[in-house]
Amino acid sequence: MTGLADCNNFFVSCERSVNPSLEGKAVVVLSNNDGCVVARSNESKRMGVKMGQPAFELRDIIARGELIALSGNHLLYRDISLKVHAIFKRFVPSAIDYSVDESFLDVDGIPHGVLPSIGEAIHEACLKEMRIPVTIGFASTKTLAKVATELCKKSGRRVGMLASREEIERAIDPIAISELWGIGRRLAKRLYQNGVYTIGDFYRKDMKWVRQLMGVNGERSWLELHGEPCIELEHVGRRLQDSVSESRTFPEDVDDYDYIRARIVIYASDCARKLRAMGGRCGSVGVFLRTNPFRPGPRLRPEMKVRLDRCISDTPAIVEAAISILDSIFIEGVGFKRAGVWLGDITQDIPEVGSLFDAPDARRESMKRFMKAVDSINGAVSNKKIGLASQIVKGHRGHNDGYSSTFQAPKGEPEN
Numbered sequence: 335m336t337g338l339a340d341c342n343n344f345f346v347s348c349e350r351s352v353n354p355s356l357e358g359k360a361v362v363v364l365s366n367n368d369g370c371v372v373a374r375s376n377e378s379k380r381m382g383v384k385m386g387q388p389a390f391e392l393r394d395i396i397a398r399g400e401l402i403a404l405s406g407n408h409l410l411y412r413d414i415s416l417k418v419h420a421i422f423k424r425f426v427p428s429a430i431d432y433s434v435d436e437s438f439l440d441v442d443g444i445p446h447g448v449l450p451s452i453g454e455a456i457h458e459a460c461l462k463e464m465r466i467p468v469t470i471g472f473a474s475t476k477t478l479a480k481v482a483t484e485l486c487k488k489s490g491r492r493v494g495m496l497a498s499r500e501e502i503e504r505a506i507d508p509i510a511i512s513e514l515w516g517i518g519r520r521l522a523k524r525l526y527q528n529g530v531y532t533i534g535d536f537y538r539k540d541m542k543w544v545r546q547l548m549g550v551n552g553e554r555s556w557l558e559l560h561g562e563p564c565i566e567l568e569h570v571g572r573r574l575q576d577s578v579s580e581s582r583t584f585p586e587d588v589d590d591y592d593y594i595r596a597r598i599v600i601y602a603s604d605c606a607r608k609l610r611a612m613g614g615r616c617g618s619v620g621v622f623l624r625t626n627p628f629r630p631g632p633r634l635r636p637e638m639k640v641r642l643d644r645c646i647s648d649t650p651a652i653v654e655a656a657i658s659i660l661d662s663i664f665i666e667g668v669g670f671k672r673a674g675v676w677l678g679d680i681t682q683d684i685p686e687v688g689s690l691f692d693a694p695d696a697r698r699e700s701m702k703r704f705m706k707a708v709d710s711i712n713g714a715v716s717n718k719k720i721g722l723a724s725q726i727v728k729g730h731r732g733h734n735d736g737y738s739s740t741f742q743a744p745k746g747e748p749e750n
């Protein structure tokens with residue numbers, strides 16, 4: 335058996351742990367620059383607030399006092415995360431920290447009958463010492479432990495176990511396939527197109543069919559649902575946090591492609607820098623554009639995410655991906671008010687173990703050293719000194735969205 339300990343609504347719970355007056359109220363935590371919702375209390379979930387929802391859409395209910403929106407305090411979250419992970423490890427022989435608020439528990443060899451009381455003890459300790467509610471699920475594989483934990487959260491239980499085949503089949507039948515661990519939006523869409531809507535549908539498919547449609551990762555998920563452990567975190571890399579993002583509202587509506595492209599380059603560069611600072615690499619890049627919601631006319635919100643063939647952390651590759659996405663979502667003649675970039679599928683940047691016969695990837699190594707040099711120069715000063723030439727754009731010198739002063743050409747000289 336394996337266990338998963340997962341903090342409930344983690345960022346919101348952290349805020350409540352230092353400010354108990356938030357208890358019982360509808361609370362959300364917003365992303366950097368207060369752009370969108372990254373954590374929701376149960377009360378705000380019940381109000382229909384969506385994960386990732388832009389903050390401006392919630393403006394009215396915030397103004398009416400029905401919803402409390404907080405800016406993220408990531409130093410606090412990191413501090414509590416370390417302490418909570420340390421608590422998990424007191425109760426089991428070993429645990430792997432999987433994300434800021436989740437840990438897989440190694441309970442190998444511990445009699446099944448004892449597991450619920452271990453789960454209860456972890457829950458009690460986290461609540462008493464850190465005031466963080468935690469849900470613990472046990473099952474024979476990591477994927478099933480994830481399912482068990484989600485089921486507990488939905489039914490309001492603290493600890494749950496998915497053990498027998500009948501229990502598993504009954505539990506997974508109604509759950510949407512998009513909620514299965516490791517199934518992203520794109521894979522879920524492909525599965526919908528093939529008539530697979532729930533985890534139960536997926537479970538009942540033939541393994542060969544799954545492999546053909548989804549490759550080895552799909553096969554692993556399928557095997558795990560059937561009780562065969564085959565996902566090793568050492569392989570997938572530890573997920574560090576869900577995403578890194580940067581976005582800004584422009585001072586006015588902008589329909590100039592060159593201007594928006596330069597902004598996207600800057601946001602993507604900043605995301606890349608943050609990603610490296612946390613020791614991560616990303617498997618997907620997304621870009622979004624928004625029109626002004628307070629202007630008459632249709633609201634347009636083109637956005638797209640692409641999954642990369644390999645996980646990356648270097649600025650040029652991330653910027654290149656972001657620009658190609660921008661090119662496919664940009665709409666000629668439409669004035670946009672806001673734009674942003676996000677990086678997803680983030681895992682720890684572990685050194686790749688190449689085949690004995692592969693030549694070492696010299697280009698990638700030198701890029702790594704180069705990015706390290708750039709980060710150390712930029713990191714030493716608050717005003718970032720080094721960026722890509724594509725960040726510079728002609729005109730629009732007067733705009734100030736927190737970035738434009740950084741890479742402007744010297745005044746009085748031609749900008750090119």
Ligand SMILES: [Mg+2]
Pocket residue numbers: 340341342343344435436
């Ligand atoms: Mg959680």
